[in-house]
Amino acid sequence: MQTLASNYDKIKSESTTFKNYIPAFRWYGFNNQYHRWITNFFKGDFGYSYSDSRPVSSKIWDALRWTVIINFFSILIAYIISIPIGVTTAVRKDSVYDRVSTTLLFILYSLPSFWIGTLLIVFFTTPEYGAWLDWFPTGGVTSEGIPDDASLWTRFWDVAHHLVLPIFCVTYGSLAYISRQMRGGLLTVVRQDYIRTAKAKGLDEKKIIWKHAFRNSLFPIITLFAYIFPAAIAGSVAIEVIFTVPGMGSLALESIVARDWPVVFTILMFAAILTMIGNLVADIMYAQVDPRVTF
C-alpha cells in the first residue's frame, strides 16, 4: 500500500496535465476500432454479444420477429378500427356520438400503457379473481406442448392467444390519434368545392362521402405508415417486459442494463437508419399528396 501511494504521488508529480488542454489532430488511418466496426456493420457483421458471445445478428433476428408481428397487427387493427370511427364522427360531427367517442378515445390516448398492461396481466390471465376471468396465458409468446408437426393454423392460434393483450396495449393509444386524423382529413375535404358541387347536384350523401371524399382524405393517414418502421425496432419496452415477449424492446433494455455494448450500438444504429428511411418515405409521400410542399 505504501509503495503504491508513493508511486502514485511520483507519477502525479511528473504528470503533464497541461497537455490535456492542447488540442491535437491525428489521423489514425482506417485500421481502427471505429472503422472496423462501421465497415463490419455495413457488411452485416455486427460482432458478438458480451453477455453470451452469440452473434449480435442472431440475437437481433430472434427478437425482431416478435416485435414485427406485434407491431404489424397492432397497426393493422388500429387502422381497421379507427378509420370507420373517424369517418362516422366526421359525418355526424358535433353529435352526441361524436363527442362521446372523441372523449373516450382521448382518455385511451392518455392512459399509460405500462399501467394498463400491469392491470391486464394481473386480472385476465389467472383464475385468482374468478375462474371466468382466466382468458389468456400469462406472458410469453408460444406455449410448449404443441407438437412439431402441428398445423400452421394451430400454431397461429397459439401465438394469437398469447399476443392479444400485448397487441391491445400497443394499439389502444394510437386509436385516438388515427381516428382524429381521419376525422380532420375528411372534414377538410368535405369543405372543398367539388364536394359542394356534388352535393348541389343532389348526389346521395353516403355516396359522396365514401366515393369522393373518403379516398381523398386517406392520404395523410397513409403517410403515417412511414413512422412505423422506427417504432417497430425500438419496440414497446414496457409492454414486452410486462408480457415477457422476447422482442427488441426487452433485448434493448436488457443489453443496456448489462452494458452489452455491441448489441446496444447495433440496435441504436438500426433504429437510426430506419428512422431516416421512414422520414424520407414520409417526405416523398407528402410531396406526392400535396404539391404545395417543396423541399
Added chain:
Amino acid sequence: MILNKLNRLCIALAVLGLLFASCGGGDSSSADSGSKGDTDTKATSSAAKSKKAGDNSVAIHESAEPDQINPIISSSANSTYIESNIFQQLLNINPESLELEGVLAKERPEIKELDNGGMSLTFEIRPEATWDNGTPITADDYIFTIKAIKNPKVNAGSIRPYMESIERIEKDPANPRKFTVFLSEKYILAENNSGYYVYPEYVYDPNKIMRNFTIEQLNEDKVSSDKRLQEFATQFNDPKHAREVGGVVGSGPYEFKGWETGQRVVLERKKDWWGDKVDFPALNAKPDKIIYKIIKDRTTAVTSMKDEGLDVVRDINPNLFIDLQKNEGVKTHYNLHTPTFLAYYYIGLNRKSPKLADQKVRRAIAHLVDVEEIIDVTMHGLAERTVGPIHPSKSAYNRSITPIPFDVAKAKELLTEAGWTDSDGNGIVDKMIDGKKMNMKLSYKYNSDNDFRKEIGLLLKENAKRAGVDIEVEGLEWTVFLEDTKKRDYDMASLAWISSPTPDDLKQIWHSESDNPDGDNRVGFGSEESDKLIEEIRVTLDEGKRNEMYKKVQQMIHDDQPYIFMFTPKERIGIHNRFDNADTYVARPGYDEKQFVLKP
C-alpha cells in the same frame, strides 16, 4: 460437483444479485391476518381438476436465460441445472445424505495420500456407461475433458483454477475405464473437484487435436502459442457446442432438443439410455420431457403458476410465497416447500475505511441492525438468523456464538468508547482522525436492481439515525457495484454468499491472501493466526479435527466483526402435485426433477 464451487466463486454474487432482484416483500391481505387461524388443510383435491393431469413432462421456471449449455464454459447457475440433465459427472452429491456418490463412476474413488504432499484418486467408470453412438465411456474421455479445461484458449476461466492441482492422469493398462488422478497437493475438496463432468471426445474433438498435448505440457504453459490449441478452442467455444441441437451431447438421460431464445429450453428423454440398465437411484430419470421456461418477471412466473403453466417454480419472492400459501386455488394443484437454502446474507464492513477501522465501531454498527425486523419485513419470516460463514445446518457451525442483538443504547456506548461523540450538536457523531473532523457518515452500497437490499438499507438507516450514525443508501448498477467493492470504495456493502453441502473452503473469502483487487476478501479480514487455521482446514481430511478449527475461525470472525451476518433464507419452491417422489433438498436447486413420477 464443481457447480458448487462455481457457485461460490462467481455465480454466488451474480445469482443472488438477481435472486432477490424483485423481492418486494409484503403481505397485503392483512385484513384477515391475525383475525383467523390458518385454514391450510381445508383444500381438497376434488375442488378443481388439474388440466395437466397425466402430463409426464416437467415445466421448470428459470428467471434468466442460460448463457450457454456447455459446463466448462458456462457460468450462470441457470445453465448448470440444465447441463446436469444432459451431461453426467463422475460423482454427485446425494441430495438426502449429502454425501458424494458415484454416478458415472462405479463408486467413490480410492484416495491415497502421497509422500510428496499430494494425493491420488482412482476412479472406475461404470461398465454399462456408453455414449449415444454406443461406444463405451472411457478414461480417454475424462482425460480429454481435463485437457479441454487446461487449454488456455478455452473460455474456462471460472473452472480452471479448481483443476490446477491435477498433475497427471494415469490410465489402467488392464481396464480402459479405470484411471488415477494425481494431485500436487492435499485438499478437502479434491474428490469433489476431480469427480467432474465427462465429455464425449468424439463429438467435441473429432480430430483428436488435444491428444497432441499432455497434461504436464498444458500445466507448464509452454505450448500456449501452439496454433492447434487455438484451433481446438475456436471449435470448442463455438455456439455450435453451446446452443445448437446436435452439438450439445452428453451421457445423461436427456437429449438437448432445442432452445428458443427468451422462451424455453427443451430436453427429451433418450429412448434407450445406458442408465436404464443399472438400478441405482441417482440414475433414475422418469419424466419424458423437461422444459425450462424462461420468464424473467417473477410476478408473471407466479401468475403463471395460478394458471398451471409451470410445474416447478423456485426462488419465489417471499411476499408472493406468503400469498400463495393462502391461495386455495394454487394449493389444490401445488405443494409449497421451504427447504433450507445454503446461503447467507450479510453487510460487509470495509475495515480499510478510516471510520470502520475500529472493531468497536463495527460492533456498534452491528448493534444497529435489527435483524429480526429485517427478516420479518423483507423475508416474511422465511429465514433464520446466523452468526458466521458456516451454515447453521452444518456440524461445523459454532453454536456457542450468540447473535449480536439490536440495541441502540449499547451501540451508542461502544461508539463513545471508540471516541465517536457528537461534539458539534448536529446529531451525527464525529471524531478527529488525522487532524480532520470526520462525521460518521457511511455509504451503504447495493446493486440497484435489488429492491430487497434497498429495503434492508432503508430499515438500517432509520435505526442508525438514533445512534447518531448517518447512512447513505446508494444503489449502483451491478458491474459498477462490484467494481467499487473491488476498489474498496465503500463503507458498507450488502451482499450474499451461496455455499454448498461440501466442506467449506474459507480461503477464498477469509484468507488475507485473497485481500487483493481480484480476491473475494473485500473487507480486509485476516491475521496470521486465522490464515494459518484456514490453510490447515484445507488439508485436514478428518472431519472432527476440521470442525474444531472451523469453530475457532468463526469465533475470530465474530470477534472482529468484518461482516454483519444477518440470516440464511429458506428456499421457496412450488411443485405441481400431480408428481410423486418430488421431495425438496438442501442441495441446489432444491429438488430433483429426474425423480418425479406421475401419481397413479
Added chain:
Amino acid sequence: MLFRKKKAKEIEQAILANKDQSYWANVRRQFRKNRLAVWSLRVFWGLLFVAIFADFIANERPLLAKLDGEIICPIVKNYGVKLGVSQWDEKFVVNRWNEHDYDWAFFPPIPYSATTQDKYNRNYKGPFDEQRIKATPEWRHWHWLGTDNLGRDVSAGMVHGTRVAVFVGVVAMFIASIIGIFIGALAGYFGDDRLQVSRIRIILCIIGFFLAIFYAVISRRNAYAVAAEDGGMAFQILLSIAIFIGVMVLANLLASALKPIKWLGHKTTVALDILVMRFIEVFNSIPGLLLILSIVAITKPSIVNVMIIIGLISWTGIARFIRAELLKVRSLEYIEAAQAMGFSERRIIMRHAIPNALTPVLIAIAFGVASAILTEAFLSFLGIGLAAEDVTWGSLLNLARKQFSAWWLAVFPGFAIFITITIFNLLGEGLTDALDPRLKQ
C-alpha cells in the same frame, strides 16, 4: 408515442399556413372557449401548488410547535439545514418527530413524509385494512391511501411524486425551450438567404466550434467519468455549456476585430436554415427513449440527471415550431419596418420576432411536459435512474407489480399519471385549436 412526430409536423404546417396577425388576443379568446382546456389549466395550477408546497402538505415534521418553551417551525428550518446555513439539534436527529413531548403542535394535513416508515403498518396495509395507529386522533394519522412494504404512507408518496413529476416536466421543458428557441429562432429568422457573414467569421466559428467542443467536453472527460459515478452531472454539464459559449464568444470577438481586413471581411451568404433542419433530422433519427435509457443507465441514479437528459433530447420539436413561426413572421411588414429603421438583427429577433412566435411554442411545451412526465414515470417504473430513497408515481406503480393484491399502489399513482398526462394533452389540444381556428369551425 408513435405518432407524436407526425403530429409535430402537422402543427408546424398549421403555423406556416396561418396568416392571422394578432394571435395573442385571438388565441386567448379561442382558448377560453375550450372548457376542457380551461379546466386543465386550473388542475395544472393545483398540481403546481401541490408540487411547490409539498413539504407543507405531507411532512412528518410539525408546521409549528412549542417544545420546551420554544416555538419551532421545523419545516422552514429544514430548508436552512439543506442549504447548510443551519443545523438540527441532536434531539431532532436522534428521535423521530412524533416522539417529542410538544406543548402544542400543528402537523401538516398528511403527517408523514414520503420516507417516513410507520413501523406498525408495514407490509402493504390498504386504506380499508386494519391499521395500527398509535397517535391520536386516529383519523389524522390514518393512512388514507394505504402504505407500502416498509410502512411508508402512499398519500405522502403521491404528494412527493407530484413534485417530482411537475419538476421533471418544468425543468426538462425549460432546458428544451432554451435550446429549441435559440436554434429555431436562428434558423427561422435568417432562413437560407439572410445570414450574411464575413469569411473570417465563418472560418473562426468553425474552428471555434471544434475548439469549444474540445475544451467543453473532450478535455473534461475525466471530470465526466467522475461525475457519472459520484454525481454532480448537472454541474458538469452547465460548466461545459459555459465553456462552450465562452469559446464561441471569443472566436466571434476575434472575427469582429479582423473584419476590416478586406479579403477576410468579404461577406457570403450562409444557408443556416438548411443546416439546422438537416441537423435536427439527424438528431431525431436517434431513437429518444433508447438513448435516454442508455444514458440514464450509466449515470448515477438521480432525478436531476433524468430531468436534464430528457431536456437535452426533446428540444427539436420546439426548434421546428419556432423556426416555422419565424419564417412567417420575418416577412411581415413590421419586421421589415424594423429592419428599415436600422435596428440590429439581435434586437429585432429578441424584441419583435420571438415574442410573436411564442404562442405555438406553448403547444410544443404542453405536449413536451406530458411526454417528459410519462418518460420519467416509465423510467422509475423500470427502476432505472432512481435513487434509493426517491418515491415517485412510477416507483409506486412498480411496487404494485410486485404485490398485485395491493391495488391502492396501482390505482392511485396510475391515476395520477393519467390525469397529469391528460391535462397537458388537453392543454396542448386547446392551444392547437386556438391557434388554428379553421379546425374549430
